[in-house]
Amino acid sequence: MPETLPLLTRRADLAPATADAQARTVEVIWSTGAPVRRRDMAGEYIERLSLDPEAVDLSRLEGASVLDAHRQSAVRDVLGSVREAAVDGRRGTALVQFSARPEVEPIWQDVLAGILRHVSVGYSVEEWAESSENGARVLTAARWTPHEISLVPTAADPGAKIRMETDMPETTSPAADTPPEATTQTRAAVNSEIRSIARIAGLDQAWVDGQIDGNADADGARRAAFEALARRSSPAIWTEQVRVEMGESQDEPSLRARQMGEALYARINPRHELSEPARRYAYATPVDMAKELLTLRGESTLGLSPATLITRALHTTSDFPIILGDTVGRVLRDAYQAAPAGVRRLGRQTTARDFRAINKIMLGEAPLLEKLNEHGEIKAGTMAEAREAYRVETWARKIGITRQVLVNDDLGAFSDLARRMGQGAAETEARILVDLLEANSGNGPKLSDNKTLFHADHGNKAGSGAAISDATLSAARLAMRSQTGLSGQPISATPKYLLVPPAQETTAEKWLATIAAAKAADVNPFSGSLTLVVEPRLSSATRWYVSADPAEIDGLEYAYLAGGEGPQVETKAGWDVDGVEIRVILDFGAGFIDWRGWYQNAGA
Template sequence: MADLITRRSTLAPASIDAQARTAEVVWSTGAGVRRRDLSGPYEERLSLAPDAVDLSRLIGASVLDAHRQDAVRDVLGTVREASVDGRQGVALVQFSARPEVEPVWQDVMSGILRHISVGYTVEQWAESTDKGVRVLTATSWTPIEISLVPTPADPGAHIRMEERMPEPVPTIPEGDGVHTRAAVNAEIRSVARVAGLGQDFVDGLIDRDASADEARRAAFAELAQRSGPTIRTEQPRVEHLASHDDPDTRARQMGEALYARINPAHALSEPARRYAYSTCAEMARELLSLRGHSVTGLSPAAMVTRALHTTSDFGIILGDTVGRTLRAAYQAAPSGIRQLGRQTTARDFRAVNKIMLGEAPLLEKLGEHGEIKAGTMAEAREAYKIETWARKIGITRQVIVNDDLGAFSDLARRMGQGAAETEARLLVELVEANSGNGPKLSDNKPLFHADHGNKAGSGAAISDTTLSAARLALRTQKGIEDRIIRVTPKYLLVPPALETEAERWLASVAAAKAADVNPFAGSLTMVVEPRLSSVSRWYITADPSEIDGLEFAYLSGSEGPQVESKSGWDVDGVEIRVILDFGAGFVDHRGWYANAGAA
C-alpha cells in the first residue's frame, strides 16, 4: 500500500448552504510545499492536470478532524463532489448534523475554521530542477480524504465567505436568448455529469427551464437520498492509512532500512529506500525534526540521547529491525521433531479440546422393505492449552551511537533461534514424558502403552525385524470402534547416536539376490532430533496430515515469536521483548510407535 501524504491548505467554500450544511472548498491549488529528505531540501508539487489526479476515492470520502481516523467521532462529514481543472481542485463537502460536530460547523460558517489538509497517495513522481531547487512533482496521485486543520500550507486556497447571490430564473431575451439558455443547459449537464446522474435528470430540469442553482440543489438532494443508510450483510472493511510525514511511519521505514544493512539480500520497499545508507544518528536527527525538536548544534551522541529520552521512535526502529532478523533466524532454525506434528491455532488461553470421531459406520444391505438404518459415530477427547513464554534483551545507547548493527543483529538472531529451540524442547519433553512413555491421555494411560498397541514389548536395535514389527503395529491399529484403520508409517525418528545405523537400514542398495533387498529403502524418511535424551530409543510415526497425533498451536494472530520494543524499560537504550504463545499435546496415539532400543 502506498504511503498517505498530507499537505495543508485552506478551506475555501465558494458558498455555504446552512440548511444543507454544505460548503464548496478548494482543496489544492498545486502550490509548492517545501519538504526534506536525506538528499536535502526539495519542493513538492502536485500536478492538477485531470489525467494526473485519480478522484475515484475522494468522492464519498470522509472529512476528518486533523487526519485522525481512530474513531467515528473523528469524521466531521463527507465529500459529495470533487473535480480538478488544471488550476485547482475543488469539492463540495457536507458536514454531519451530530451534536459534537455542530461547534465545528458554526466556526466554519463564521470563518474561524478556514484551513484544510488533503491526504493523498502518490503513485508516480517526476524529478526536475527549478532555479537550482530540486523539485518532485506528483504526476500520478490519488487524494484520499480532506481534513480540517489549524495551520495552512497552500496560500492559494481560501474561504470565500461571501454569500452567493441567488441566481435569477433565466429568461430568453431577444437576440442572445438562445445563447443564455444554452449556457444554463450546459451547466445543468455539467452538474449531472459530476454527480453521476442520468439523462432523465438532465431532461427534466431543461424541460422546466430550471436555473443552474436549481440544478445544483436538485443534484445535492439526489445525492443525499442516495447516501441514506443501507443495511448490508457484508463484513465492513477498515483501511488504515499512514501519513507520509508521520514519525511512526518514518521509524518503521528506517527499521526496514537497518534490516537491509544487516541482510543485504532483503529487497527494500520504495519508501524505505531513502534510508538505505543512514546511520542511527542521522535517523535520530530526522525524527527529532519531524517531532518539532531543535537539533541545531547537537552531536550524534546527543541526538541519539535526546531521541531516546523524548520519543519512542528508536523503540519502533529497532523493534522492526530485530523483529525481521529474529523471524528469519526462527524460521531457519532446524527442528527435526516439529515436522512430525500438525500446526494449528487457538483463539485464547483456555484448554484446546480435540474431539476425535470414530470410523464411519459400515453400509448395510438394504432390506426387503427398503428401510435405511441410521448409523452413529463414536468420539474421544484430548486436551492441551496455550502458554506464554517470554524473554527480553537490551540494546544500549552506546551500541546505537556507535551504529553497531552487528551487536544487536547477533542478539536478535540468537533470540530467534532461542524461540525455535523453546518450541522443539517442549515437543521433545512431551514425547519423553513419564520416563519415555509419553504424556497420559484421556484413558489415563501413557501415549506409548501395550494396550495402545504402539510400544515394542522389549527394546531392540533398528533392523528388518524391529522395523517390520513397528510397521505392522501401525498398519493394524484399530479405531475408536475397534475396527482396523489406515495408518501408513512415514517417518523414522532417531537421536544423533542412531543416525548412521538408521541410514544403513533405509539405504537403497543394489542387491545380488532377492534375499538381500532392503524392504525399507525409500519407504521411510529419517528425522534426526538432537534434543532426544535417550541415545537408543527410536520411533516410527505416520504423516500428521493423515492421522491425528502430535499437535502444536499458536495463539490466533500471533503465530511464532512476537516482538515488542520500548525505550528504557530497565536500561539506558532500547529493550526488546520476545513473546511466544505456544502449546502442544498428543490428540491420538495411533500414529506413533516407540521402541526403547538396545540397552
C-alpha cells in the same frame, strides 16, 4: 503530508448548499493544490500537487472510502464512500455519500449543520518534478493518485472543504447582472479567505492590504503567499498531516522508523532487496536516523553530539526504538526460521484465540453404509468422539542494546544478539515438544483415558526394546496399520517419519537407503517409504519413533496465539540498560490429540 493548518472564517449560516439529506450526499472540494513546506534528509523544500487532469489518476478515488481523520485501522473509521470525483485544473471535487449506521449519524448531522466542514485527501505520488523558485527547492507531484477523502478537525488546504452556501465563485470582477449586495457578499468572503491565508503563512497586515486593494481573488492570494514564503528567509510554520501511500503515510515518523529499520537490516543482510521508500536510508547510520526523527518531531538538533542525539531520540520519541525493533525482528525471524525443525516437523500447526485450554474433539470413523431394506428406510448412524486438551503459554526474555553500540554503528554486535534470540526462540519450541514427547519416563503425556501416550493398551509401544532393523520397522508398521478408531473399525495409519536421536542416525540411514539388490531377498522394503528426522534434544540414545503424517491423522499439535505466530518483538527505551530494551515474547503451546499416529521402540 506536512501541511499548514488553516482556521477558516465564514458567516454564521454554514449549512451546506450541496447537501441532499435524503440521499445523505454532499459535494466537497478535496484539493486546490496549495503549496506546503516540507523537510527531508536533504533539507527543506516546498511541495505542490499538480491539478492537471492528466497528472491525477482518479481510478482509486471513485468508490474509495470517506474516513475519520485518515484513520483506517477498523471498519468503524469508514464514514461513507466517494460516488463521483473530478479535477478541472484548479481544484479537485467529489460527491460523497455518508453511511446510515447509527454511529455515523451524529457526524452527518454536524455536516448538515455546517459544524464539520473541513476535508483532507490521502494520496500517493508516482512521479515528482523538481525545480527551484526564488532559491527554494520545489517538488511538484507530476503523477499522483488520491486514495481516500477524510473529514478532519482542521484542513491543511484552505480551499479543501464541504461546499457551503457561502462558497462564492472566486472571481476578480462580478458579472454585469450581479446585484450589488451579492458583489459585496462575494468580496467579503474573498477578503476573509485572504486574511486566513495570511494568518496561516505568517504574513503581515501590509501584505493583506495589498491583496485586498488589488482585488485579488483567493487563488491569486494563494500564489502570492507561496511566492512570499519562498522569498522569506525564516522557516514557515510547519506541521504535519498524515497522507496515504499504499495504506500508510510515507511521512509519518513511525512509518519512517520502520523504513529505517529495514535499511539497517539490509546492511546486516545484503541479500535483502530494499523497498523503494527505504532506499533513502541505505547508508544512514543510527545517529543519522536519530537526527532525522528528532527533526520530524520538531526537536532542534543543532550542535548536538552523536551520543546526545541517540539519548534524545530514545527518551523524547517512541519512534527510534521502532527502528531497532524492526531490525531485530527481521534478523531474529531469519534465525528462527533457519533453525533445525526436528520433532516440530512431525506436528500440525494451529492457532489459539486466547490462553484458555484448547479442547480438541476427535471424531471417530464414519459409520458404514447399509443396504436399504424393501421399505427404503435409511437408518441413522452415529460417530464416537473423544476429547484432549492443552493450552498456549507465554515464554519471554529481554536483551539490551547499549547506547555505545548505537553511537559506534556496531551492527555486528547488534545482529549477533538478534540472531541468538531467534535461535533461542526456536530452541524453546523444540524443547517444549521434546519434553512433551519424553514425559513420564519416555512414555509421553497422559491422555484423557488416564494412560500415557505410548502404552501397551494403545498398541503403539514395542513389547521389548530393539535396534532399528527390517523386523522392528515391520513390527512398527504393522502396529500402526492395525490401529482401530473410536468405533473399533480399522483406520490403517500410514507410517511417514522415522524419528531418531543422533546416535541412531547412521543406523537409520542404512535401513532407509536405496540399494540396487541383486536378488529379491536383498531388497530394502523401507527404501523411500519413511522420511528420516533427527532430533538432537532426545535424551535417550537408543529410543526411536515412527509417526504418521500429521495431515492424515491427529497426533502431535502445537499452537500459537492468533496473530502472533512465532516470536514477537517489543522495544522501549531502556531503564535498566543505557540504550534500548528488546523483549522477545513467544505465545506457544503443544499437546497430543491422539496416540494412533505414533509408535515407540525403546531401542537397544
